[in-house]
Each structure stands twice: as structure tokens, then as C-alpha cells.
Amino acid sequence: MGKNLRMKTARAAMDLSQKELAEAVGVTRQTINAIENGDYNPTVKLCIAICKVLEKTLDQLFWEDD
Amino acid sequence: MGKNLRMKTARAAMDLSQKELAEAVGVTRQTINAIENGDYNPTVKLCIAICKVLEKTLDQLFWEDD
DNA sequence: ATATAAAGTAAAATATATTTGACTATGTGT
């Protein structure tokens, strides 16, 4: 699985650390880190929560990135 | 969680049964049924597989449906 | 040089997505 660079970029654009994004969506820092590094596939519910904080849509952050 | 009527509609448009869609994406019929009825949240990888078979995007089938 | 925030990584435990097997209900066709 490839890295999710779009998510990392969107997070940087909102000036959030992995820890801050994790707290905003209610998961741990390691989960955010693993998603950005493509280590495993998150739940769509978590994806939606991340999208809302980063002000992006599912297609913008997670489409064709599997 | 609400039912995913958009997914059910898209599946009908492709003339696929729950069983056929399940086989096409490599999961069981019960999993497809549970997703359509909103019983739990699937993995984004599974959502993407479903979208490809139904010729839709993540936003079209899964955005704002949590 | 030292301190601190941020990121990367890993092993073991827990929560939950998914499977398996089975049963019921409804409709459609013969």
C-alpha cells in the first residue's frame, strides 16, 4: 500500500500535528501515522471524520489510493 | 446509522443481487447486506472495491452517510 | 550540549469488521 501523501499535505495545510489530528477525530497518534504511511486501511467512518477536520472529501483524500 | 439507499440504488442499476456484488468484491452476502442496512462501517478498501463495481466514487456512495 | 515537539516503528492487548452456518420471510414462476 502506498503512502497517503494527500492526507499528509492536507494536514500540513491545516497546521496540525499527527497528535492534534488524532485527538480531533478521536483516535491515537499511531493510527493517524499508520494511515499516512499506508500500513493499513481505516474504517470509512474514520476517513469521513478525518476529511471533515481537514476540510476535504473522501474522493480528495482516499479515492484510488488503496 | 442510516441505511445506504444510494448503494442499494446503484446496485439495482447494475442489475446485481447482494450475492453477486459480494462475490464481485470478495466478501460475503451478509457483509453487503449489513452495509446497505447501515449495521456497521466497512473498511475504506472495501468501499473502494464496491464503488468500482458499481461505477461510482466514494463521495457518491459513502460521503455524509455515517 | 540539552531540551522539547514531532514523527516513525514495534509487540502485545482489545475492539470491532467480517465470516460461517443457519434460519425466516417475501416474491415470482411453474
Added chain:
DNA sequence: ACACATAGTCAAATATATTTTACTTTATAT
């Protein structure tokens, strides 16, 4: 009435997402 495909649902088992704890690295600042 009978057979069959489709859909809905449930309990127990399995696979995997996520947590917890902890350690390492890199960069930035004092």
C-alpha cells in the same frame, strides 16, 4: 401447492483495525 431466488437477521468464530506502552530518530530552539 411447490420450487427457487433474493433479502433480512442472528449467534459464534475468525481476521483485522485500533489501542496501549514504549523506544528511537530527526529537527528546532534555547
